[in-house]
Amino acid sequence: MYLYNSLTRKIEEFKPLKPQEVNIYVCGLTVYDFAHIGNMRSYSNSDFLKRTLLYLGYKVNHVMNITDVGHLTGDDDSGEDKLEKQAKKTKKTVWEVAEFYTDFFLKTLKELNILLPDVLSKATDHIPEMVAFIKKLEEKGFTYETNEAVYFDVSKFKGYGKLSGQKLEEKLKGAREEVYVDPKKKHPADFALWFKRIGRFANHQMHWESPWGEGFPGWHIECSAMSMKYLGQTIDIHAGGVDHLAVHHEDEIAQSEALTGKQFVNYWFHNNFLLVENQKMSKSLGNFFTIEDTQKKGIDPLALRLLFLQTHYRSMMNFTWDSAKGSNEALNKLKEQVVMLRKQTDRTTLSQEKYKKIEEYRDRFIAAISNDLQTSAAVAIMWEMLKSNVPSPDKLDLLLEFDQVFGLKLAEVEEEKIPEDIVKLAEERQQMRVEKRYEETDRLRKEIESKGYTVEDTPEGFRIKRLK
Numbered sequence: 108m109y110l111y112n113s114l115t116r117k118i119e120e121f122k123p124l125k126p127q128e129v130n131i132y133v134c135g136l137t138v139y140d141f142a143h144i145g146n147m148r149s150y151s152n153s154d155f156l157k158r159t160l161l162y163l164g165y166k167v168n169h170v171m172n173i174t175d176v177g178h179l180t181g182d183d184d185s186g187e188d189k190l191e192k193q194a195k196k197t198k199k200t201v202w203e204v205a206e207f208y209t210d211f212f213l214k215t216l217k218e219l220n221i222l223l224p225d226v227l228s229k230a231t232d233h234i235p236e237m238v239a240f241i242k243k244l245e246e247k248g249f250t251y252e253t254n255e256a257v258y259f260d261v262s263k264f265k266g267y268g269k270l271s272g273q274k275l276e277e278k279l280k281g282a283r284e285e286v287y288v289d290p291k292k293k294h295p296a297d298f299a300l301w302f303k304r305i306g307r308f309a310n311h312q313m314h315w316e317s318p319w320g321e322g323f324p325g326w327h328i329e330c331s332a333m334s335m336k337y338l339g340q341t342i343d344i345h346a347g348g349v350d351h352l353a354v355h356h357e358d359e360i361a362q363s364e365a366l367t368g369k370q371f372v373n374y375w376f377h378n379n380f381l382l383v384e385n386q387k388m389s390k391s392l393g394n395f396f397t398i399e400d401t402q403k404k405g406i407d408p409l410a411l412r413l414l415f416l417q418t419h420y421r422s423m424m425n426f427t428w429d430s431a432k433g434s435n436e437a438l439n440k441l442k443e444q445v446v447m448l449r450k451q452t453d454r455t456t457l458s459q460e461k462y463k464k465i466e467e468y469r470d471r472f473i474a475a476i477s478n479d480l481q482t483s484a485a486v487a488i489m490w491e492m493l494k495s496n497v498p499s500p501d502k503l504d505l506l507l508e509f510d511q512v513f514g515l516k517l518a519e520v521e522e523e524k525i526p527e528d529i530v531k532l533a534e535e536r537q538q539m540r541v542e543k544r545y546e547e548t549d550r551l552r553k554e555i556e557s558k559g560y561t562v563e564d565t566p567e568g569f570r571i572k573r574l575k
């Protein structure tokens with residue numbers, strides 16, 4: 108398996124710490140608004156990675172957090188806590204906001220057939236772990252305290268900037284002047300580990316006791332604390348979107364490695380954005396669609412999965428309704444293939460040539476997914492295989508095998524039950540057709556179509572399909 112590692116900016120051979128076992132941490136959603144299909148591109152891609160590892164025989168230990176506190180509107184510790192802001196706007200408690208959007212997120216993951224993590228951990232359930240983490244950093248001299256917060260002092264950590272490749276001076280330039288930041292913060296890249304419940308946060312609903320007074324944790328500390336608690340000091344893979352690379356993940360590395368003196372993550376996996384009209388789809392811009400929006404337009408969530416498979420995870424992808432509809436049709440074709448292949452059950456003895464062909468398709472599929480998840484190539488190999496002269500039962504077996512990675516639930520496809528009256532009309536039409544009574548044939552076709560179905564004439568007879 109070869110994977111692009113954002114830390115080294117190279118494609119590397121993937122070598123887990125333990126043979127055949129992978130520890131993977133995926134940054135979860137900040138639950139202040141609906142999970143949108145942009146977020147879902149991210150979680151689908153980490154799911155393709157997880158499924159690939161499972162398919163290749165690894166045991167996978169997967170942890171994902173839910174960010175329900177501490178994620179401010181500004182990456183530079185400015186602004187408000189995203190959940191508190193939404194709570195004020197909707198006149199709900201923060202806890203209600205968190206629960207509502209977490210449920211929606213989990214429902215969306217399920218619709219997209221994304222494998223759930225072994226541990227799904229909420230930030231608010233891990234406050235003691237975070238406090239202990241900060242305390243240790245303090246003891247080691249990596250922090251300083253102001254009236255408003257406890258900060259991580261990036262100048263004390265030698266490797267700061269190694270993930271983004273940005274120097275500290277460049278980070279300085281990035282600081283915005285128009286927003287409020289703690290005047291006692293020494294460097295713009297320093298980041299809050301703990302916010303005190305004073306000043307702009309005096310009315311913060313979520314708060315806990317700590318050695319630095321009542322308050323709440325900053326966003327970055329949660330991922331380090333939970334990753335270490337469940338997966339250990341060094342893990343194999345940490346996944347998330349590219350927007351988290353320069354600040355969130357850089358800060359995770361700094362605080363974690365400052366604490367342990369060991370490498371925090373061996374492979375950083377970052378996926379690129381889903382765009383709408385060439386802008387990042389995002390909750391803050393409000394230009395997003397949820398899975399429900401797409402379902403209302405007749406798009407099967409699994410068709411979105413198929414769509415995501417078509418663009419490599421490190422490339423940007425522009426979302427259009429036309430592409431979603433195209434993918435829906437492709438998924439329907441795939442399902443029809445499954446139904447058809449299931450009917451062709453006579454397993455013939457395989458000739459040497461056909462046996463070789465099956466092996467070749469499998470090898471090419473494995474080569475594609477193992478090469479930094481070339482998923483679109485894997486999908487193309489699947490279509491090519493379906494068109495080949497490999498015997499039907501073997502085609503079906505191979506298709507379902509590939510679907511362990513694609514996750515399109517092809518094994519669960521059910522043949523659609525066509526209502527009796529439609530079947531009768533189609534049989535009647537067939538009879539008229541045989542008798543060359545074309546006017547009647549046409550009339551019956553129209554009648555069938557007015558009931559939401561259509562008939563296709565094939566060399567083997569007629570086939571009824573539901574009109575989409």
Ligand code: AMP
Pocket residue numbers: 134135136137138145146147148149346347348349350351378379380381382387388389
């Ligand atoms: P957040 O709730 O902002 O932490 O986002 C959750 C995950 O979705 C993160 O890994 C983000 O990087 C990712 N994400 C957010 N917007 C997009 C997008 N438009 N395309 C792909 N991934 C996204």
Ligand code: ZN
Pocket residue numbers: 133134135330355
């Ligand atoms: Zn995170």
